[in-house]
Amino acid sequence: VRERSSASIAESLLGGVDKAGYEETGLTCLSTADFSSITPLVKQLASELRKRGVSMSVASLRAYGLNEDLLDELALTRISGLTFAPEAGTQRMRDVVNKNVTEEHVEESSRRVFSRGWHRLKLYFMIGLPTEEDEDVRGIVETGLRMLRIGRGILRGGKRPEVTVSVSSHVPKPHTPLQWCAQDPEAEIRRKQGLLRTANRERDIRLKHHHSGISFVEGVLARGDRRLAPVIESVWRAGARFDGWEEVFDFERWLAALAEHGVETAAYLGTRPITARLPWDHIDVGLEDGFLLGEYRKALKGRASPPCGKVAGMLIHHTNLADAEPDRRKLVCYDCGVACDLSKMRDDRLVALRVLGAQDRPAREQAVIDAAGDLATLDVSERGGGSPGEVADPNKRDTERAERVRLLGYVGSGAPYGTYRIKFAKVGRAAFLGHLDLVRLLSRSFRRADLPLAVTRGFTPHPRITFGPALGLGVPSLGELCDVDIEHVVRGKHMWEIEEGDTRIELPASEVLERLAAVCPPGIELASCELVRLNGHPLVIANKCKPDRGLGKAIDAIDLIVRPAPDGMPFDGTRLARIAAAFLARSSAIVVRETRGKQIDVRALVSMVDVIDGDAAARLTGALDWPEGALLRVRVSATAEGSAKPAEVAKALGVWGAEDPRAEHALVARLGVVSELAGRGQVAAGVARVPVVADA
Ligand code: SF4
Incomplete structure (x- = not known):
């Protein structure tokens, strides 16, 4: 199993944030929780991003990947909810798709999420899995409702849990154990989506599902052959663009193109005999003959294979050297043909933990959500919250989290600031930027120029920028004005490296103009910049002088x-x-x-x-x-x-x-x-x- 080194991930993520000026970023891969150093990596990145006032999300988490440490780190970012994938509505179906997720994992992960003050939970499921019954489909909504009840039992202070259940349709893919399975016909997908809606008739949870026509096209393209080439061309000639987006997808256009070329889709979407030649057989992905077939048979019998590359009995990797080094248990391997070097894999992980400085166990007791299942899982809701130092009063959890997030952030820290009045032109394509887009663009430009914007206080801080009268969309301007509060800086230090006690200086207006002009995109042309002292500025108050007028006046x-x-x-x-x-x-x-x-x-x-x-x-x-x-x-x-x-x-x-x-x-x-x-x-x-x- 190949893994990118955590150092290179950190370098690209932080480099990207610094160069692009984005205020949010995320880690994503097919299953983030299976990345061996995910917890120490998130820990390192979250602390770096907090200093920059940038939030981070982690996508594609498995229900068993939400360990306490990881959640504690994410709880200190500004994300408002969490997403993970129980995959199927009943345990039998989860075993068929071999996701190694149990009902206990799902419930425990939900408890851990809600007990940290998050009130939004999003769950991903699939319908159309092999051997699926209507009970399994209804089980999806029932799982969502159970998580909602867990949230109601934990959240306090008038906070209502919001559970979103997002349901996609299973599309069997080549080179996977389910490549021989039938895909549900389009009408059957719609029927099952109807079952979901009926089960959620009280609309307690938010239910989302994919367009059944898109799943049909996906299935045809995934397991089709060269006869589809003219179909794709015809659809394109008929105007299809960005067909993965429901708002522009036209199912009729695909059906017409398939009919035009006489392509029979039943053969692509039905069950394939295990002896049949498959259109992708000539592509060698390195698997031993018979490996996928063996896994397919196990899936149909509902027998899950524990994940390979991990210590037998563990679903998540060790998060620190203290646990990882002495553990000499064998790593699970099925000899699939890829021929991983398991010793090197183990050594690489130790190196990654060392590089990330993950030496010791987390200070507090922590139960690992484990495949063994009999390890006691810790109910954080009974401890009055999930994070060390969190107040015991559950009513205060959310505001307390907000305060911790704010205090941990560099921006919004109340540092001295100067107000700069900047005059700029908004011409060419930039004239078509809406007001909010312009605010975002300028905020990012300030970050790129390493000019620390002062922000409003509160859980969702906004940059302190004031604009003159609103400009209509599409109207160019040769003379826009904005007032921006920029915190005083420390020469030779980036804004996120400034420490308490450093001597800060107010940047000259000419330097602000020069640095900002160097990073603004074409169409935003800076003309001038001057320092103004508005009402309320500490110097105006201290010197009792007449303030400059704000833009509004x-x-x-x-x-x-x-x-x-x-x-x-x-x-x-x-x-x-x-x-x-x-x-x-x-x-x-x-x-x-x-x-x-x-x-x-x-x-x-x-x-x-x-x-x-x-x-x-x-x-x-x-x-x-x-x-x-x-x-x-x-x-x-x-x-x-x-x-x-x-x-x-x-x-x-x-x-x-x-x-x-x-x-x-x-x-x-x-x-x-x-x-x-x-x-x-x-x-x-x-x-x-x-x-x-x-x-x-
Ligand atoms: S089964 Fe073994 S060889 Fe195959 S990918 Fe997993 S660890 Fe590597």
Whole structure:
């Protein structure tokens, strides 16, 4: 059995996080719990990621893989729930698929999850397994309901357990012991899914199942042969793309293509005689002849083979050298033909534990969920929680976990910070980033630039970034503003290496600008950065000085530029000036808002319209990649009382173009945000003196 070294996993994961700036990451493989150093690896990674404020999930856990140590580490990350795979609804079915998972494992793992304050549990099951009866299908929902009851018995303080049962359909795969089995026909899968829904008629658990048509196609492709090549081509020519996604999957398209090429699927999906030639027989995966057949026969008799490569009688690997080194018991091997070097395998694992520093047993008593089954499993719910030091009061478990997570994280630690006002353009494809995507993108860019963002307190901290008035999706801007709190840094140290007592300094605004500009993607173009002292900053309080205005108060208007929709006549400066004058002469200009049908008087919101022509216009159209020509500039009020959208302004000016969505419309962009308008009623007079905070 080949395993990647834990050092290389740690290097790629931490390197990926540092280079990409992601705030969450995960470990995944076919069965994460079977990776021999999973617990010490998670321990090492979790502590590194906590310092960076990054959360981690571990996918594909087996029910027996949720040992106390692993869960204690995961409980200190920000993940809100856990997933594991009981695989089947009854013990008989679990033995058929040889997952070595028992009912006790499933129940004990659920207890361990709920007792650590998690209230979300997701369980993976399969239907359509060989020899399956309706009782086995209903057993899936019953298992989910049992776990729900366990959660209700453990969670306190008004927390309700949420159990999601996700059910996929079994698709026999080549080179596995079940390669000769029949797959359930599509109609039978749907019938069994109906059984599941009926069993969950009270809807106590959340039930999810896969599209039966996708399972059908998967089964045909998994065990089909070369006759499927033209079918795949036909489906593709008919427009199939990303067919693994239910929202775009079209079952009829596949059925039509199969019929077109006269492919009979029953032969692919039915039981194959064990003597039949199989389309993949010519591929040698290194297994001895007869090995898979032997396992197939055992599966049909419901006899599970303990996992190979592990100490006989153990389902999970030793998590420390103190246990692993003296254990000279033989590793299980069935001589499948792969010819593993078991001595080397054992030595490699010892090396991995040594590299990860996993020398000693965990401090507290811990029962291993073991294949032997008779080892007493520890009911953590009776100990008042799962982690050392956890408070005994079960009502406080969740908030206590939140507090531990927060305190263990580097970010949100209350370090001194400076507020930086950054002006940037959002052009090209970046104009199609929604607001939340922009927040995520900037947060990641700050991480990549190793600039420690201050975050809000609480269990789910958010970066402290404030933006100016929202920009519509698809509208480019040459003058966006945001205020960002960045913690003071220590020269020569990454943000996650800073320790208490280190001398921190406030980064100069020019350095923040330079480092951020180096990592921002195309389309986000930084123009300037300056330090501001907002109300509430410790220096403002200490020095009793007048704070700078926050963006919410500093901005009360927006400058837009509009390039009219073509109407067959040139829009030169003179014509645009006439349009501007005609608009300003009106007493009102009503536009109906598309979403709610609300009437907007755009004229009342506009304080200035003028024309940009010549070199200034050429610079702007060049920056926006628009055709050259004169532009209208419009100043629109943006206050709590409301504002007008760029398209509404263009419509009020009469330059938007035809209402037909296929017609060519005016081009609109934000030029900048404007601050300090004069008081109400004097808007027009005040505009001339208004300093432009961010303009082209
Ligand atoms: S059965 Fe033995 S040889 Fe085959 S993969 Fe397992 S440990 Fe290796």
